[in-house]
Amino acid sequence: MRILSRKLLGIARARAETLRLLCRMKKAQIVARTKGSVGADTKTAIYAAAKKLIEAKGFEAMTLRQLAAEVGVQPGSVYRYVESKDELLQALMNLHMISLIENWEKLEGKGNDPVSRLKAFVAFHIRYHIERRADVVIANLELRSLGEEYRADVVTKRSQYEANLRNILSDGVKAEVFPNVDLEVTAYAIIAMLTGVCFWYRPDGRLSIDEIIEVHQKLVLQGVVG
Amino acid sequence: MRILSRKLLGIARARAETLRLLCRMKKAQIVARTKGSVGADTKTAIYAAAKKLIEAKGFEAMTLRQLAAEVGVQPGSVYRYVESKDELLQALMNLHMISLIENWEKLEGKGNDPVSRLKAFVAFHIRYHIERRADVVIANLELRSLGEEYRADVVTKRSQYEANLRNILSDGVKAEVFPNVDLEVTAYAIIAMLTGVCFWYRPDGRLSIDEIIEVHQKLVLQGVVG
DNA sequence: CTATTAATCAAACGAACGTTCGTTTAATTA
DNA sequence: TAATTAAACGAACGTTCGTTTGATTAATAG
CATH class of the missing domain: 1.10.357.10 (Tetracycline Repressor, domain 2)
Known part of the structure; x- marks a missing residue:
C-alpha cells in the first residue's frame, strides 16, 4: 500500500506538472486583469449577486465560490472588495x-x-x-x-x-x-x-x-x- | 516563515501524539456504550438540542459536532437516530x-x-x-x-x-x-x-x-x- | 514611452464540515 | 451463564469552506 501510494503520488505530481505547463501555455491568452474591468462595477456586481444568493439560499448556505461564479470572477478576487463574508x-x-x-x-x-x-x-x-x-x-x-x-x-x-x-x-x-x-x-x-x-x-x-x-x-x- | 510553520507542524504532531497516548490510556476507563443509556431518551435529547441550536444559530450554522456536544455524545453517534442533517x-x-x-x-x-x-x-x-x-x-x-x-x-x-x-x-x-x-x-x-x-x-x-x-x-x- | 497603479488569476492553505466504519461495552434474551 | 442485540465510542474519510498569496496583465499617469 505504501508503494502504491508513492506510485500514485508520482503520477499525481507528473499530472500537476503537465497541468502547470498547459496553464503556462494558455497564460498568453487568458489571464489576470481582464479587459474593460472596472473596480466600482465589480463591487456593485458583488453586492447584487450576494443579495440574490442570500435571498435564495440564506447567508450561511451561500459560499464565496458561488458568489464569485455569479459575478464571473475567481473566489479570491472577491477579497479586493470585501473584508470578509x-x-x-x-x-x-x-x-x-x-x-x-x-x-x-x-x-x-x-x-x-x-x-x-x-x-x-x-x-x-x-x-x-x-x-x-x-x-x-x-x-x-x-x-x-x-x-x-x-x-x-x-x-x-x-x-x-x-x-x-x-x-x-x-x-x-x-x-x-x-x-x-x-x-x-x-x-x-x-x-x-x-x-x-x-x-x-x-x-x-x-x-x-x-x-x-x-x-x-x-x-x-x-x-x-x- | 517556512521554518516557523515547520516548527509549528512539529509541535502540532508531537501534541497529537501525546493526545493519542492519553486516549489509549483512558480506553480502559471510559468507552463505548455508556451506563444507563437508552435509545429513546437519546433521540429525544437530539431533537431537543437540535431545536435549541437551530433556533439560536440557524440550521446551516449549526454543526453536527455542536449538536452532539449539546447532547453529550460523539458526532457519529447522532447517525444512529438521524438519517442525515x-x-x-x-x-x-x-x-x-x-x-x-x-x-x-x-x-x-x-x-x-x-x-x-x-x-x-x-x-x-x-x-x-x-x-x-x-x-x-x-x-x-x-x-x-x-x-x-x-x-x-x-x-x-x-x-x-x-x-x-x-x-x-x-x-x-x-x-x-x-x-x-x-x-x-x-x-x-x-x-x-x-x-x-x-x-x-x-x-x-x-x-x-x-x-x-x-x-x-x-x-x-x-x-x-x- | 515608461513607470505605476488597479484588477484579476491560479494555486494553495489549514480548518471544519457531514458522514462512515469497525470496535467496544451495556443491557437483554435464551 | 452464554449469546445476542442496543448504544455509544474513537478515528478517520473525502470534500468543501473562507481566506491568503504571489504572479500577471490592463489601464492610467508622468
Whole structure:
C-alpha cells in the first residue's frame, strides 16, 4: 500500500506538472486583469449577486465560490472588495436600514393628521418592501448570522425606523382619533403584517400593489380607529 | 516563515501524539456504550438540542459536532437516530406542522358564530406560538434550508392550517358580519401579525400573554368588522 | 514611452464540515 | 451463564469552506 501510494503520488505530481505547463501555455491568452474591468462595477456586481444568493439560499448556505461564479470572477478576487463574508452581510444590512430610514424621512410630514400619516406609512412600507424584496428578506431572516459586534447597530436602526410608526400612533392617541391603542404592541402588529406581504406577494397575483395597499390601509385604520 | 510553520507542524504532531497516548490510556476507563443509556431518551435529547441550536444559530450554522456536544455524545453517534442533517430538519418541521394542525382541530367548533371563532383562533395562534417558539422560528425561517423533496409537504401543511382562518373569514362574509374582506390577503395579514408576536415577546415584558391576546383580538375584529 | 497603479488569476492553505466504519461495552434474551 | 442485540465510542474519510498569496496583465499617469 505504501508503494502504491508513492506510485500514485508520482503520477499525481507528473499530472500537476503537465497541468502547470498547459496553464503556462494558455497564460498568453487568458489571464489576470481582464479587459474593460472596472473596480466600482465589480463591487456593485458583488453586492447584487450576494443579495440574490442570500435571498435564495440564506447567508450561511451561500459560499464565496458561488458568489464569485455569479459575478464571473475567481473566489479570491472577491477579497479586493470585501473584508470578509461577515463584513459583507453587515454592509448589506446596514445599507438597507439606512436607505429605508432615509426614504421614509423624505415622505414624512407630507400629511398632518394622524390618519393620513398612518395611511401614508402603510403605503410606503408595503411598496418599499415589495420593491426591495431581497434586502428585506435578508434584513429579516439573517440577523442571527450577523456577528455580535454588528448586530446591535442594525437592531438600533430597525427600532429607529419603527419609532416612526409609534410616533404616528402616539399622535393619534393624543388627538383622540385612535382610542385605546397599545402603542408598542400595535406597532409591532402593524409592521409584522405589512412586512409579511413581501413573503407571499407575486407580481402575477390576483391583486395589484395598489389594491393590496388599500386592503391593508383599511384593515389597519379600522383596527386602530375602532 | 517556512521554518516557523515547520516548527509549528512539529509541535502540532508531537501534541497529537501525546493526545493519542492519553486516549489509549483512558480506553480502559471510559468507552463505548455508556451506563444507563437508552435509545429513546437519546433521540429525544437530539431533537431537543437540535431545536435549541437551530433556533439560536440557524440550521446551516449549526454543526453536527455542536449538536452532539449539546447532547453529550460523539458526532457519529447522532447517525444512529438521524438519517442525515437534512432529514432531521424535515422531521422537526413536519412534526411541528402536524402538531399545530391537530391542536387547532381540538379547539375548533367550540364556538359557532364567526366572531367568537375568530377570537378563538387569535388566542390559540398567539398562545401556541409563544409556547413553542423554537418550533415556530424554525418553521418560519428555515424553509429555504429544507431540501426540495421535503419542502412541498411542509408548504402544503402550512396552507392547510391557514385554510382554517380563511374558512372562518369566509363564513363571516357569508353571514354578513365581516363586510368586504378580501379572504386571501386578510388571512395572510392576520397570520403574519399573530406569528410576529413570538419574535418580540419577552416573558418579563410589560404585558401578559392574555393581555397581548386581547390587544390582537381587538385589532383583528375591528379590522374585519369595520 | 515608461513607470505605476488597479484588477484579476491560479494555486494553495489549514480548518471544519457531514458522514462512515469497525470496535467496544451495556443491557437483554435464551 | 452464554449469546445476542442496543448504544455509544474513537478515528478517520473525502470534500468543501473562507481566506491568503504571489504572479500577471490592463489601464492610467508622468
